[in-house]
Amino acid sequence: MFADDGAHLSLLRLLLTDGTSATFLFRLSHLCSRGFLSPLGLIFQILNKWFNGCVIGVKAQFGKGLVIMHPVGVVINSKVVTGERVVIESGVVIGDEKGLSPTIGNDVFIGTGAKIIGGVTIGDNVKIGANAVVVKDIPSNCTALGIPAKPKQ
Template sequence: MRDVLYFFGQLLFLPHVLLFIFSKEREVIAKDIYAKKNFNPSLVHQIYSLSKELLTNKYFRTLFYFRTNGIVSKILRFFYPRNSSFIIDVNTKIGGGLQLAHPYATILNAEKIGENVYVNHLVTVGEKNGKRPIIEDGVKLYANSIVIGGITVGKNAIIGAGAVVVKDVPENAVMVGNPAKMTSS
């Protein structure tokens, strides 16, 4: 019975599917869809997975509208709203495979966010004195972490829960505390 309800619910997102099919960001959106599961190159499977994510996940819907920013996207937002507590600045460049773990009250305002980045809830990535951070590939931002200013967070770094990062972070580092310090392994 649940699958039948999902099927009819997914039909409501046919305009989104068309937007996906004709989007120049289709490849990046597909990486977002499969950020937490194995990639399936079949367009039919991608469409099914996309419509299911859009139906069940307002955070993913917010990311989808960010990726397909345009007049059609703005019209669809009126009928199928995004999550108002998850904010992505329009000038932020985000690589594919963004993993969103219920990013409630999260703000992403970076110069650039790389591929396969993990974002938890209550995360703030923001500017300080007009400068915005660069988050490289594979970074994990855990709950209530803050990254601000014109800094770079290196590849595969982990920003622990509650960490406040205001200085550059090297690759593969684990940062904890306020102010954030690198832990020794």
């Protein structure tokens, strides 16, 4: 993703960015939580909280291409399910309400400080604006803005 904008980054610098380490630690915790290594998964989750300032539930399901741009303040519930190529900015909360968690499609961008709460469904090719609060379903191919967030075509 960084290489797409023409930036020249070494592999070491790419691996040491906070977003890459947050994604890596989440993937490790998720992998460990599936089997008898659950305690190790919780350790990776705690490390992610300490080093990156984010809390991502070990059972959250993300497809390929997850990008956490700036993980500080990111909180994601364990029951969240997403598609592929989801980009998350800082301060994003994706949370449960009354036992229901969001389902997020493919190619979704979630702006800084956005909140997605409850059993809502976010379609494919959606951009959620900074500080938007999503409490209702958002259809595919649109941008959601405001409090509460409303889709704009």
